[in-house]
Amino acid sequence: xxxxxxxxxxxxxxxxxxxxxxxxxxxxxxxxxxxxxxxxxxxxxxxxxxxxxxxxxxxxxxxxxxxxxxxxxxxxxxxxxxxxxxxxxxxxxxxxxxxxxxxxxxxxxxxxxxxxxxxxxxxxxxxxxxxxxxxxxxxxxxxxxxxxxxxxxxxxxxxxxxxxxxxxxxxxxxxxxxxxxxxxxxxxxxxxxxxxxxxxxxxxxxxxxxxxxxxxxxxxxxxxxxxxxxxxxxxxxxxxxxxxxxxxxxxxxxxxxxxxxxxxxxxxxxxxxxxxxxxxxxxxxxxxxxxxxxxxxxxxxxxxxxxxxxxxxxxxxxxxxxxxxxxxxxxxxxxxxxxxxxxxxxxxxxxxxxxxxxxxxxxxxxxxxxxxxxxxxxxxxxxxxxxxxxxxxxxxxxxxxxxxxxxxxxxxxxxxxxxxxxxxxxxxxxxxxxxxxxxxxxxxxxxxxxxxxxxxxxxxxxxxxxxxxxxxxxxxxxxxxxxxxxxxxxxxxxxxxxxxxxxxxxxxxxxxxxxxxxxxxxxxx
Numbered sequence: 031x032x033x034x035x036x037x038x039x040x041x042x043x044x045x046x047x048x049x050x051x052x053x054x055x056x057x058x059x060x061x062x063x064x065x066x067x068x069x070x071x072x073x074x075x076x077x078x079x080x081x082x083x084x085x086x087x088x089x090x091x092x093x094x095x096x097x098x099x100x101x102x103x104x105x106x107x108x109x110x111x112x113x114x115x116x117x118x119x120x121x122x123x124x125x126x127x128x129x130x131x132x133x134x135x136x137x138x139x140x141x142x143x144x145x146x147x148x149x150x151x152x153x154x155x156x157x158x159x160x161x162x163x164x165x166x167x168x169x170x171x172x173x174x175x176x177x178x179x180x181x182x183x184x185x186x187x188x189x190x191x192x193x194x195x196x197x198x199x200x201x202x203x204x205x206x207x208x209x210x211x212x213x214x215x216x217x218x219x220x221x222x223x224x225x226x227x228x229x230x231x232x233x234x235x236x237x238x239x240x241x242x243x244x245x246x247x248x249x250x251x252x253x254x255x256x257x258x259x260x261x262x263x264x265x266x267x268x269x270x271x272x273x274x275x276x277x278x279x280x281x282x283x284x285x286x287x288x289x290x291x292x293x294x295x296x297x298x299x300x301x302x303x304x305x306x307x308x309x310x311x312x313x314x315x316x317x318x319x320x321x322x323x324x325x326x327x328x329x330x331x332x333x334x335x336x337x338x339x340x341x342x343x344x345x346x347x348x349x350x351x352x353x354x355x356x357x358x359x360x361x362x363x364x365x366x367x368x369x370x371x372x373x374x375x376x377x378x379x380x381x382x383x384x385x386x387x388x389x390x391x392x393x394x395x396x397x398x399x400x401x402x403x404x405x406x407x408x409x410x411x412x413x414x415x416x417x418x419x420x421x422x423x424x425x426x427x428x429x430x431x432x433x434x435x436x437x438x439x440x441x442x443x444x445x446x447x448x449x450x451x452x453x454x455x456x457x458x459x460x461x462x463x464x465x466x467x468x469x470x471x472x473x474x475x476x477x478x479x480x481x482x483x484x485x486x487x488x489x490x491x492x493x494x495x496x497x498x499x500x501x502x503x504x505x506x507x508x509x510x511x512x513x514x515x516x517x518x519x520x521x522x523x524x525x526x527x528x529x530x531x532x533x534x535x536x537x538x539x540x541x542x543x544x545x546x547x548x549x550x551x552x553x554x555x
Contacts, residue, residue: 302352
């Protein structure tokens with residue numbers, strides 16, 4: 031068996047492939063409805079490298095590969111979450127500050143218990159970094175031998191503690207009240223006698239709703255609604271939106287009709303068209319040149335989520351647009367938008383390469399703090415921040431800065447798998463060293479206490495202080511722990527619910543910066 035282990039030690043790329051395969055199988059094992067998901071790769075790597083260390087074989091993944099995987103994961107996650115992140119950050123800063131407080135509390139507990147047990151500053155800082163499963167914090171602490179042993183000793187419980195908190199949070203997902211309502215369609219019969227324009231109805235109701243078709247009283251022709259379209263008594267109007275918004279329009283105009291205008295496709299047809307023309311990526315729905323085609327977009331499907339086609343909605347390549355248009359114009363509209371599957375797999379290489387380079391560069395910038403400390407936010411936080419900004423901007427002139435949700439999700443998963451294989455092999459190889467030291471029990475105990483502070487504190491904040499739903503809380507917990515495996519775990523359990531990534535990206539940048547600073551402070555105390 032030693033020959034096999036030695037072969038894996040000499041061939042890190044084969045090791046990565048086998049760890050991903052075995053870890054994925056391990057992550058699919060269900061125990062009482064709980065699966066490790068992507069975290070299975072981490073534990074498979076931990077087990078393999080620890081086994082190799084016990085046999086005197088060093089099994090590691092190159093640092094560059096692990097760092098690239100983490101940067102790729104962070105950047106792609108940022109691109110997907112950018113639009114929602116900047117919309118939510120204005121109301122979520124109290125959560126970010128509270129998460130920082132929990133992390134500083136964990137650092138204080140690590141310092142107090144470490145001093146009580148006779149640990150030196152390097153070991154304390156390493157234990158803190160491991161309890162937070164944060165490799166940049168270990169680097170910020172100097173990455174010395176004692177710090178590294180402390181990191182390895184505390185790392186495993188750091189993953190398990192927050193994994194348990196995340197699983198517990200997801201148990202209450204069924205009762206979430208912040209789940210987005212499904213987008214539905216309905217036909218409304220107008221009862222009011224005083225005419226009203228579509229623009230007036232839209233402005234008074236608000237909300238995400240789209241007035242799509244109208245059949246005027248006494249006529250059989252179904253036409254597309256424009257802002258100037260007038261609705262009068264007996265008209266039938268088809269609308270798309272959330273059920274509550276449709277009910278509000280029905281109350282204002284009349285009542286829901288049993289007649290369905292979408293049944294008549296002779297005057298207006300509809301079909302799903304994939305946006306693959308780069309010309310329109312990053313532009314608003316209102317910017318689509320449909321004036322000469324009599325067409326409109328009733329809804330947009332992005333990934334697995336349906337969105338109402340509001341005029342201000344920014345489009346992305348790969349969006350599937352439900353277009354309503356006269357049958358004779360549908361072919362021209364299809365050619366205009368592209369309707370190619372390439373739209374769902376475009377990577378925007380200039381944005382991808384440039385974004386990664388800029389993010390990695392930002393991660394290296396030294397930041398001076400009071401007391402003579404100099405820190406940097408690291409590659410993961412740098413690429414995440416750049417990804418968030420580029421995902422929000424969507425394009426700069428002719429250059430796309432975003433990419434389809436499908437492409438970004440694939441890149442994030444590849445990066446996550448590479449990083450987990452790297453992190454597991456690195457930590458697992460040090461576990462034997464940790465157990466060989468006489469202080470391993472102290473290191474594990476202090477690290478477990480620090481991890482428990484973050485897990486319990488973060489769970490309490492999300493549930494009882496900020497009253498977040500279970501799905502969004504699971505993302506916040508992963509972000510506070512700066513642990514990609516937790517994001518992968520929550521994503522797989524929720525079918526990649528957008529609230530998970532949003533919660534993760536809200537907490538991650540703050541948590542990363544605070545942990546790097548706290549580790550450096552612990553070293554000098």
